[in-house]
Amino acid sequence: MDFRHLTYFIAVAERLSFSKAAEELHVAQPAISQQIRALESKLGVQLFDRVGKRVSLTDAGRALLPHARQILAAVEAAENEIRERTRLTRGTASLGAPPTVSTHLLPDQLTRFKRKYPGLEVTLRESGTETLLHLIEVGQLDLAIVAADRLPDMVESASFMEEEYMLAVSAQHPLSRAGRKSVRLSDLSAEAFILFPEGYRLREVTLTACRRAGFEPKVALDGGAMQSALEFVAAGLGVALMPELALEGRQDIHALGISDQTLHRSLGLVWRKGHYLSPAARALREFIIAKE
Numbered sequence: 001m002d003f004r005h006l007t008y009f010i011a012v013a014e015r016l017s018f019s020k021a022a023e024e025l026h027v028a029q030p031a032i033s034q035q036i037r038a039l040e041s042k043l044g045v046q047l048f049d050r051v052g053k054r055v056s057l058t059d060a061g062r063a064l065l066p067h068a069r070q071i072l073a074a075v076e077a078a079e080n081e082i083r084e085r086t087r088l089t090r091g092t093a094s095l096g097a098p099p100t101v102s103t104h105l106l107p108d109q110l111t112r113f114k115r116k117y118p119g120l121e122v123t124l125r126e127s128g129t130e131t132l133l134h135l136i137e138v139g140q141l142d143l144a145i146v147a148a149d150r151l152p153d154m155v156e157s158a159s160f161m162e163e164e165y166m167l168a169v170s171a172q173h174p175l176s177r178a179g180r181k182s183v184r185l186s187d188l189s190a191e192a193f194i195l196f197p198e199g200y201r202l203r204e205v206t207l208t209a210c211r212r213a214g215f216e217p218k219v220a221l222d223g224g225a226m227q228s229a230l231e232f233v234a235a236g237l238g239v240a241l242m243p244e245l246a247l248e249g250r251q252d253i254h255a256l257g258i259s260d261q262t263l264h265r266s267l268g269l270v271w272r273k274g275h276y277l278s279p280a281a282r283a284l285r286e287f288i289i290a291k292e
Contacts, residue, residue, distance in 0.1 A: 003075060005039040006068040008032050009047065013065050016055045089119040091280030096125040096132040096144035098200075099226040100246040101267065105161075113287050120280045128200035136272050142281035143288070147201040148268030157268040158289045163244045165205060165263035166255040170236035176254035184260040186213040192220035194229045194240040201265070206241045209261055 011021035012032065022029040040047050047061035057065065081090065097106060102124060110122055125132070125141060132144040137154055145160050167183055169175050175183060193210070195217070196203040210217040220238030221229065229240050234252040243265055247255045269288050271277060277285065 003072065005035055005042075006072055008035040009039055009061075010065070010068050010072065012036060012048065012055065013057055013061060013068075016057075018055065086279050088117050088279055088283050091119070091278055091283075092121045092123065093278065093281040093284040094123045094125065094140070094142045095284065096127060096135060096141045096146075098128060098132075098145065098267075099126050100243050101145050102126050103226075104245050104248055109288065112292060113284060116287070116292070117280075117283060120283065122284060128197065128202075130199040130201070133270070136270060139272070139275065142277055143269060143271050143285055145267055145269055145288075148266045148270075149201075151268065151270060154273055155270040156273045157270045158285075160267040160269045160288070162264060162266045164257065165202075165209075165241050165265060166244050166247060167239055167258060168230070168233045168242045168247055168253050168255055169239045170234055171252050171254050172236055173239070173254060175256060180256055182257035182259040184213075185209055185258050186215075186260055188213070188239070189215035191218070192238040193217040194221045194224060194232050194238040195219055196229065197223045197225060202241065202243070205263065205265070209241065209258075209263055212261065 008021065008025070011025055012018055015021050015024065018029050018032050018036075022032045025032070036047065043060070043064075045060040046058050047064060049056045049058055095106075106124065110124075113122065114120070125135065127135075129146040132141065132146050133152060133155070135141040136144050137152075148157060148159070151157055167185075167188070188210075193206060195206060206217065221232050224232060226242075226246060229242070230246065230250065230253065232238055233240050233242075234250070241258075241263065242255075244255065247253055269285065271281075271285060
């Protein structure tokens with residue numbers, strides 16, 4: 001049974017006329033008759049009684065009619081939805097990002113995306129680079145913004161942004177009160193550091209930078225996410241290496257550059273190589289890359 005069989009069957013059943021069905025469908029009447037016979041042969045039943053020019057449905061035909069209408073309606077609905085998604089009037093895309101990006105950059109960008117594509121929905125997941133890359137790999141995210149210094153082979157990427165890592169201290173910290181603009185990391189061995197959770201690239205950056213400076217950092221808080229870390233720094237309970245973006249607008253935190261090491265992060269937009277992206281996800285990818 002194919003859709004053409006059902007289309008021809010419904011046309012004859014609704015008009016009770018092979019000639020009128022043929023006229024409506026713009027096909028020759030013998031073609032209609034041939035398709036109906038093929039359908040009857042496939043089902044092993046007679047669908048129409050034909051007495052002269054009069055046509056009527058058999059019991060089997062009456063039983064098939066609502067199912068045939070339901071099948072074709074479902075096919076039409078599927079075709080319409082696919083067309084809508086292709087035209088970007090419907091669809092969903094998933095995006096992952098670190099907290100600093102989702103807090104400071106994405107609200108404005110996603111608002112502009114929604115304005116351009118009001119029918120599309122974006123789901124957002126906040127996490128660290130390692131977690132986001134895993135979600136991309138297992139197909140739970142379409143796109144993610146991650147640290148781009150060591151990307152696995154399973155992803156493709158486009159540049160998103162670059163920024164410096166700064167030392168964040170309380171506004172009441174002696175370095176802040178002294179009006180310092182930068183500091184040598186090697187001079188901070190006595191400070192207590194706030195470390196980010198496993199899965200955040202910033203944890204590795206902090207540990208590596210301190211060890212390069214010749215010391216193992218003392219830990220004030222281990223495993224706090226970005227907002228917790230900011231509040232601990234502001235309260236004077238520790239210092240932390242943080243991306244410059246995270247410190248925007250904080251009057252209770254003082255940011256210092258690192259003068260004896262070059263510490264910066266490159267962020268990239270990634271997606272799984274060879275993986276199908278829906279039209280909505282492709283639209284979001286191009287929108288972010290173009291920085292519209």
